Amino acid sequence: MADALNLLLQVRGLKLGMLPTKGRCLFAARRFLPGEAVLDQSPYASALNSTGKRCDGCYKEDCKLQECSLCKSVWYCSKACQEQEQVIHKYECKCLSMLMAEKGRELTPSLRLMLRLLIRKCLEKEMADSVNPFDAYELVELLPTHFEETSEQQLILYAQMANLLRITYNYGELGNVDIKEITHNFCRFACNAHTITDAELRPLGIGLYPVISIINHSCQPNCILLFEGKKAYVRAIQEISEGMEVTLSYVDLGDNTLTRLQNLKLQYFFNCVCPRCLPKATSDKMLDNDHMEGFLCPIPKCKGLLITNQEYSEKMLCKTCGKETDKSKVLDKLKSFDCYLDDGLRHLSIGNLGRAKQAFEKLDQVQTSLLQKSSLHRIKTYDNLLKICMAMEDWVSALVYCHKAIKVYERVYLPNHPLLGLQHYTCGKLEW
Numbered sequence: 001m002a003d004a005l006n007l008l009l010q011v012r013g014l015k016l017g018m019l020p021t022k023g024r025c026l027f028a029a030r031r032f033l034p035g036e037a038v039l040d041q042s043p044y045a046s047a048l049n050s051t052g053k054r055c056d057g058c059y060k061e062d063c064k065l066q067e068c069s070l071c072k073s074v075w076y077c078s079k080a081c082q083e084q085e086q087v088i089h090k091y092e093c094k095c096l097s098m099l100m101a102e103k104g105r106e107l108t109p110s111l112r113l114m115l116r117l118l119i120r121k122c123l124e125k126e127m128a129d130s131v132n133p134f135d136a137y138e139l140v141e142l143l144p145t146h147f148e149e150t151s152e153q154q155l156i157l158y159a160q161m162a163n164l165l166r167i168t169y170n171y172g173e174l175g176n177v178d179i180k181e182i183t184h185n186f187c188r189f190a191c192n193a194h195t196i197t198d199a200e201l202r203p204l205g206i207g208l209y210p211v212i213s214i215i216n217h218s219c220q221p222n223c224i225l226l227f228e229g230k231k232a233y234v235r236a237i238q239e240i241s242e243g244m245e246v247t248l249s250y251v252d253l254g255d256n257t258l259t260r261l262q263n264l265k266l267q268y269f270f271n272c273v274c275p276r277c278l279p280k281a282t283s284d285k286m287l288d289n290d291h292m293e294g295f296l297c298p299i300p301k302c303k304g305l306l307i308t309n310q311e312y313s314e315k316m317l318c319k320t321c322g323k324e325t326d327k328s329k330v331l332d333k334l335k336s337f338d339c340y341l342d343d344g345l346r347h348l349s350i351g352n353l354g355r356a357k358q359a360f361e362k363l364d365q366v367q368t369s370l371l372q373k374s375s376l377h378r379i380k381t382y383d384n385l386l387k388i389c390m391a392m393e394d395w396v397s398a399l400v401y402c403h404k405a406i407k408v409y410e411r412v413y414l415p416n417h418p419l420l421g422l423q424h425y426t427c428g429k430l431e432w
């Protein structure tokens with residue numbers, strides 16, 4: 001299997017490698033230019049977030065959809081999509097119908113993903129593409145589980161989900177499944193599955209792509225993951241020279257370093273040491289992070305930019321007045337305003353736009369006293385205010401927040417990053 005996989009990767013200009021701190025990785029065996037597709041793969045298994053709105057085959061919406069007459073829980077845009085999906089759905093359909101009839105329940109997207117993975121594994125030998133090493137269950141088994149590091153509470157939850165899954169799977173009369181294997185696979189999903197997005201990078205579903213999952217994380221990635229339907233494409237967003245590791249970001253690059261590090265540790269069980277997380281000082285002793293974080297000196301008349309003290313990283317120095325400040329104090333003050341963020345998000349989730357706008361405007365106001373205009377801590381504030389103003393059809397204010405957000409996006413994302421492009425696109429539409 002490893003030889004066959006290596007051969008397929010070689011054809012695409014890639015090479016499988018192993019690093020002691022990261023495990024398996026993908027290296028470029030030739031130069032890739034920005035925009036070039038480095039790798040593509042169809043999912044071993046995938047599931048839509050909400051069925052009934054999109055075709056289960058091609059994930060298209062805004063077309064005439066026909067529901068499966070038996071389970072009435074999946075929809076297709078054409079005979080071709082239905083036939084292509086039938087191999088798996090034939091069994092899944094029985095499972096979903098019986099689960100509804102016997103327990104009055106539907107499966108969540110991650111449970112459905114697991115069901116489809118188990119059915120596919122069982123059918124692998126009968127399926128025409130089973131010989132393709134890009135599409136073998138063996139590759140799924142090679143993905144890390146981090147089982148030992150997963151909390152007991154989480155494992156109990158996975159075991160309960162596995163139990164429901166076993167009952168559901170048995171309705172399909174495909175033979176037995178092992179609860180332990182399902183639990184391990186839930187652990188695998190947590191640190192290997194990818195969110196499938198549409199052209200505007202909005203989440204549509206979840207998929208497992210065992211070759212793409214070999215790609216490790218960096219907070220300064222050289223690639224991005226995009227989707228056409230459920231097929232995934234890894235595209236270079238900067239030049240990748242021969243011998244370089246191919247990387248993707250597993251987390252939101254608009255999050256600050258502390259949040260990114262915490263999220264990576266919590267979900268993927270590693271400490272990121274990429275250049276953005278462990279930056280080296282530039283010539284004027286200013287870290288890239290200091291530019292991005294954009295903390296202002298707390299002395300009212302000064303408001304200079306704070307930079308990390310190279311000798312003692314817990315302290316920050318003002319570039320203007322030279323006074324020292326505890327970094328933790330600055331961060332604590334910033335955190336104390338999270339109540340406005342929570343308040344805004346809560347009102348937004350129940351559609352109370354007026355109250356949500358008030359909360360985010362207050363947050364914007366208090367952040368102004370602590371942070372530069374283009375500090376990355378303000379990205380969520382601007383994004384939410386933009387969203388709210390658009391929903392309220394206040395196009396003038398929306399445009400103001402869109403411009404403010406672009407300034408932060410330009411700092412956080414590389415010029416070729418689609419999120420930056422999308423923000424310019426929104427701005428263009430608002431200008432119009």
Ligand SMILES: C[S@@+](CC[C@H](N)C(=O)[O-])C[C@H]1O[C@@H](n2cnc3c(N)ncnc32)[C@H](O)[C@@H]1O
Pocket residue numbers: 021022023024025142143144146191192213214215216217218267268269270271272273
């Ligand atoms: C999707 S897998 C990536 C492939 C994995 N290296 C393997 O051996 O199959 C994610 C896991 O890889 C490891 N990993 C990914 N990026 C890493 C990084 N930048 N530093 C250390 N470990 C990393 C972590 O164990 C993480 O949970």
